[in-house]
Amino acid sequence: MPCTRRQMLQAAAMGSAGWLGLPLPGQSQTLEESQAELSRHRLARFDMHRLRDRFPRRVGANAHGSVQNYGGSFRVRRVTTDQGAQGWSMSYQDPDVFEPFVGARVSELFDLATGIREEARPLDRILHDLVGHILRQPVWQLLGAKGPRxxxxxxxxxxxxxxxxxxxxxxxxxxxxxxxxxxxxxxxxxxxxxxxxxxxxxxxxxxxxxxxxxxxxxxxxxxxxxxxxxxxxxxxxxxxxxxxxxxxxxxxxxxxxxxxxxxxxxxxxxxxxxxxxxxxxxxxxxxxxxxxxxxxxxxxxxxxxxxxxxxxxxxxxxxxxxxxxxxxxxxxxxxxxxxxxxxxxxxxxxxxxxxxxxxxxxxxxxxxxxxxxxxxxxxxxxxxxxxxxxxxxxxxxxxxxxxxxxxxxxxxx
Ligand SMILES: [Mg+2]
The missing domain is CATH 3.20.20.120 (Enolase-like C-terminal domain)
Structure with a gap:
């Protein structure tokens, strides 16, 4: 991962309080810069995959009697921005809920201090991944780094x-x-x-x-x-x-x-x-x-x-x-x-x-x-x-x- 001096200073400034989740006094400029970086990306397209889990062994039943076997399948959604950034997550949403968001700026949908905006709720976790990639931050750091690594x-x-x-x-x-x-x-x-x-x-x-x-x-x-x-x-x-x-x-x-x-x-x-x-x-x-x-x-x-x-x-x-x-x-x-x-x-x-x-x-x-x-x-x-x-x-x-x-x-x- 490329690491410029500015990024290093940003990383150091985050410390354990985590300025993205809980901005520290005097660091609103950096938060604004980050939000501005998000505004340069517009959602361009979504794609969907169905994946299947493979447990390392066949897993038996629980008290309700249903055998878990080797795991089930699930859908993932990936979003790509007009700048080529990508984010993805497991998603339960139907395909048609995503299309209305094509063309939206990431900054319109996601607030660094609180997360997804209400109207963009179906994109919640996908955008956490995307924002992490745009800002070159792991999600735990976006959330404030208040817990252990x-x-x-x-x-x-x-x-x-x-x-x-x-x-x-x-x-x-x-x-x-x-x-x-x-x-x-x-x-x-x-x-x-x-x-x-x-x-x-x-x-x-x-x-x-x-x-x-x-x-x-x-x-x-x-x-x-x-x-x-x-x-x-x-x-x-x-x-x-x-x-x-x-x-x-x-x-x-x-x-x-x-x-x-x-x-x-x-x-x-x-x-x-x-x-x-x-x-x-x-x-x-x-x-x-x-x-x-x-x-x-x-x-x-x-x-x-x-x-x-x-x-x-x-x-x-x-x-x-x-x-x-x-x-x-x-x-x-x-x-x-x-x-x-x-x-x-x-x-x-x-x-x-x-x-x-x-x-x-x-x-x-x-x-x-x-x-x-x-x-x-x-x-x-x-x-x-x-x-x-x-x-x-x-x-x-x-x-x-x-x-x-x-x-x-x-x-x-
Ligand atoms: Mg339980």
Missing amino acids: DVPIYSGSIYFDDLLPQNGERGVQAVVDACQQDHAAGYRAFKLKIGRGRKMLPRDEGLQRDIEVVRAVRTTLPDSRILVDANDSYALEETLRFVEATKDCELYWFEEPFEENADDLRRLKDAFDRWELPTRIADGEARRESRHRQGLPPGPYGDYTDAFVEHLLQLTEQGLVDVLLLDLDIVGYSRWRQIMPEFARLGVPVSPHTWAWTPRPFYAAHLASGLGNVEIVEGIPGQAEGIDYTAFEIKGGLLHLPGTPGFSLRLTK
Whole structure:
């Protein structure tokens, strides 16, 4: 990457406060210069590709019973400006929403201090990548560089591999092998899906298998972090039995044991206290309602209803939920920029839900490094054909954020 003296001075001036996300006194000139640079680019064309993930192994079911297999497919959109700059991202949007933006200046659509402008919302993450390339900045720096460059990450792909027919008699060992495969790829934290008794096994047998799996992984990887996720499938009584049976396994967090409610969560917290366990409670991924279904446009938390988030925040205030798991894209990229400071002020860390497409953990990692207040990122081992991930490295359980422009993922199509 070419580096002029001016760029070096700019980089030095950014420091940890990050002038782009939060301009420092006396540096408005530089911000204006950057905005002026964006105004020299007009969006010229979009192209679309469909990519397919390839997980490193077949991934089993979760408590709801759907086998994850080798990963799914997804669409990406790339934009090219009249100056030849490009940005791209995974995108859920229909093709016709992009055409009206052809000819617009980047500066009309994107504000360096806040992100995408409301009318250009479908371009949100694509323009973060593009702006990063135009200004030669990684997204985490555009966001303010408030978090660490090395972001804790866990493997989110430890499902019920013991129940895949192909694993036959291997049983619990298949799950241990999955952890070891991800350990070899640099992960040191593993989220084990539990809740086999909801659909896949008789209720009690399922609980016993869940316990057996946790104990086997703890024995095999004594220094790892173990997280568990029941996808709201446990009854309170099963949750308490599970906690007692794994109380020497030092679980890092318990995710969605049952649908969040203060009474049951208090009983669970009491059990943690009784056994003096450090286990945290992570919640807020699954929801019953959406603004879309209520006929409402996206709100401050994207498609999450205000009532849902307010309930979660009440639970955090009561000390009953420790980490929020709102989905990366149900919220929306620029909205994270607005709400993260609010969560940080309340002392509530988040870990945006990213399953099940491999680019999403990297987008979440840029939020973690850029905005801070992300406890750990949900990683998805594997790669999509057509994406070059080699700028990133996971080592010792940490994902290192590169200094290259945009999201540092390269589209090779
Ligand atoms: Mg979950």
